[in-house]
Amino acid sequence: MSGLAIYRTPIAQEWIDYNGHVRDAYYGLIASLAVDTLMDRLGMDARYRKESGCTLYTVEMHTHFLREIGVNDSVEVQLRILDADKIRIHAMLELVCDGRTETSATCEVMLLHVRQIPTVRTAPFPEPIAAAIADLRRATASMPASGPGSRRMELVPR
Amino acid sequence: MSGLAIYRTPIAQEWIDYNGHVRDAYYGLIASLAVDTLMDRLGMDARYRKESGCTLYTVEMHTHFLREIGVNDSVEVQLRILDADKIRIHAMLELVCDGRTETSATCEVMLLHVRQIPTVRTAPFPEPIAAAIADLRRATASMPASGPGSRRMELVPR
Numbered sequence: 001m002s003g004l005a006i007y008r009t010p011i012a013q014e015w016i017d018y019n020g021h022v023r024d025a026y027y028g029l030i031a032s033l034a035v036d037t038l039m040d041r042l043g044m045d046a047r048y049r050k051e052s053g054c055t056l057y058t059v060e061m062h063t064h065f066l067r068e069i070g071v072n073d074s075v076e077v078q079l080r081i082l083d084a085d086k087i088r089i090h091a092m093l094e095l096v097c098d099g100r101t102e103t104s105a106t107c108e109v110m111l112l113h114v115r116q117i118p119t120v121r122t123a124p125f126p127e128p129i130a131a132a133i134a135d136l137r138r139a140t141a142s143m144p145a146s147g148p149g150s151r152r153m154e155l156v157p158r
Numbered sequence: 159m160s161g162l163a164i165y166r167t168p169i170a171q172e173w174i175d176y177n178g179h180v181r182d183a184y185y186g187l188i189a190s191l192a193v194d195t196l197m198d199r200l201g202m203d204a205r206y207r208k209e210s211g212c213t214l215y216t217v218e219m220h221t222h223f224l225r226e227i228g229v230n231d232s233v234e235v236q237l238r239i240l241d242a243d244k245i246r247i248h249a250m251l252e253l254v255c256d257g258r259t260e261t262s263a264t265c266e267v268m269l270l271h272v273r274q275i276p277t278v279r280t281a282p283f284p285e286p287i288a289a290a291i292a293d294l295r296r297a298t299a300s301m302p303a304s305g306p307g308s309r310r311m312e313l314v315p316r
Binding site for chain 1: 176177178181182183184186187189190204207213215216217218219220221222223226241242243248266268274278307308309310311312313
């Protein structure tokens, strides 16, 4: 267990590509849907978004594709809040297939709280949401990583 | 122009999320579809994949979401081959919306050539494909970047 389980999904047939496995971008979709669940959990649900005009924007995402995911797999997303400040959440999402111990992918994201109206601008988290983020960070930040995080890509001899 | 234009797509309605713009994961899908076009251009098309049992796997992807993309946008993907070796291609894909000068996203990828049969193993590029990669690298590697590349994510005061 390398994070709090926050989302589960089976694999949709249309996520499979000509290589016979889940296309790279759909790993990102699974992580993105898990972030929606995270928003609900932290109080940034549809009602909050509508009433406040605020939401989260993803500003950066780094995915390591560690193992293939097939059409018969079911994926659990495990979350760690690595860091946070008044406007940002830095989180790690790990995709783990049922029945396997190894992580299939790690997906690190930087999320930014913005108010969309009248124009998109960063906005500080309201106090109850900031407290919920802090709680979740305390509960998850020190859970062990099961795969690599973001880094500068480069070709090194192998 | 910060790369060779290799792919164009309009925005599908189903890529739009509750924030009114293209969901983060679908930026990755656009980049992924552009990589398919790259494979065709380099000779790793469906016929090659079928006859050789070889294909490209994405092992790493880092996306910077710089600007929102809306349902009425049309996106061009511009490619640079940053580096390559016997089995890997390190590439940058930039997403540019028609009528705008600024890049909407940068998506850096590491692609690995594998043979899937009988079990997935890395395989060197055949000579004609290696030559095509080298040609494209020479033509694009020094084209200017219009956005940031992969890096270790961290919260720095802002």
